[in-house]
Amino acid sequence: DTEVTQTPKHLVMGMTNKKSLKCEQHMGHRAMYWYKQKAKKPPELMFVYSYEKLSINESVPSRFSPECPNSSLLNLHLHALQPEDSALYLCASSQVGAGWRKGETQYFGPGTRLLVL
Amino acid sequence: DQQVKQNSPSLSVQEGRISILNCDYTNSMFDYFLWYKKYPAEGPTFLISISSIKDKNEDGRFTVFLNKSAKHLSLHIVPSQPGDSAVYFCAASVGTSGSRLTFGEGTQLTVNP
Numbered sequence: 646d647t648e649v650t651q652t653p654k655h656l657v658m659g660m661t662n663k664k665s666l667k668c669e670q671h672m673g674h675r676a677m678y679w680y681k682q683k684a685k686k687p688p689e690l691m692f693v694y695s696y697e698k699l700s701i702n703e704s705v706p707s708r709f710s711p712e713c714p715n716s717s718l719l720n721l722h723l724h725a726l727q728p729e730d731s732a733l734y735l736c737a738s739s740q741v742g743a744g745w746r747k748g749e750t751q752y753f754g755p756g757t758r759l760l761v762l
Numbered sequence: 763d764q765q766v767k768q769n770s771p772s773l774s775v776q777e778g779r780i781s782i783l784n785c786d787y788t789n790s791m792f793d794y795f796l797w798y799k800k801y802p803a804e805g806p807t808f809l810i811s812i813s814s815i816k817d818k819n820e821d822g823r824f825t826v827f828l829n830k831s832a833k834h835l836s837l838h839i840v841p842s843q844p845g846d847s848a849v850y851f852c853a854a855s856v857g858t859s860g861s862r863l864t865f866g867e868g869t870q871l872t873v874n875p
Binding site for chain 1: 806
């Protein structure tokens with residue numbers, strides 16, 4: 646099973662709303678990631694969790710709040726977003742560390758298409 | 763600063779012919795390179811990777827070539843099939859953790875029947 650699932654598939658929210666994106670994997674991966682992708686642009690890394698601890702925050706505004714409740718789940722809490730935050734939000738997971746040398750990679754979910762009005 | 767560049771936003775080839783997608787990078791610390799394929803409304807799917815200690819890696823119809831001196835890699839698809847039509851992203855990482863992938867801007871490949 647190399648599947649990363651994300652819910653919801655689509656989300657429309659107002660600038661005053663609070664919503665959450667969810668991501669789940671059961672591959673035993675201990676690294677999980679949030680990316681943001683705008684149309685016709687590459688995915689941009691937002692956060693990395695390693696062993697359920699936040700290891701990388703790419704200077705993301707505080708209106709995005711990640712959470713890793715356990716090794717299989719990753720959430721992204723959204724509050725007071727701006728229209729320019731509308732994008733595809735991708736979750737990914739991978740092995741940590743030397744997995745790269747074994748040909749490991751990051752496995753991506755299908756994404757949540759977010760529209761902020 | 764775009765450290766990974768895919769200079770061709772689109773490529774169109776005939777079914778059965780070779781597709782060659784190119785990628786250039788500027789950071790000499792990159793030591794692991796990957797290609798992802800992305801269909802609309804789906805997340806990127808891993809295709810093939812190569813470590814900087816190699817210059818070629820092959821997997822079925824897909825071959826990745828790495829030229830470290832030129833800081834260039836390419837993905838060859840032979841023979842191309844209509845189902846290969848997708849956006850292809852080149853990505854690179856530094857070190858053993860692999861946590862931070864830097865992506866190129868992608869190339870839209872269209873394979874015409």
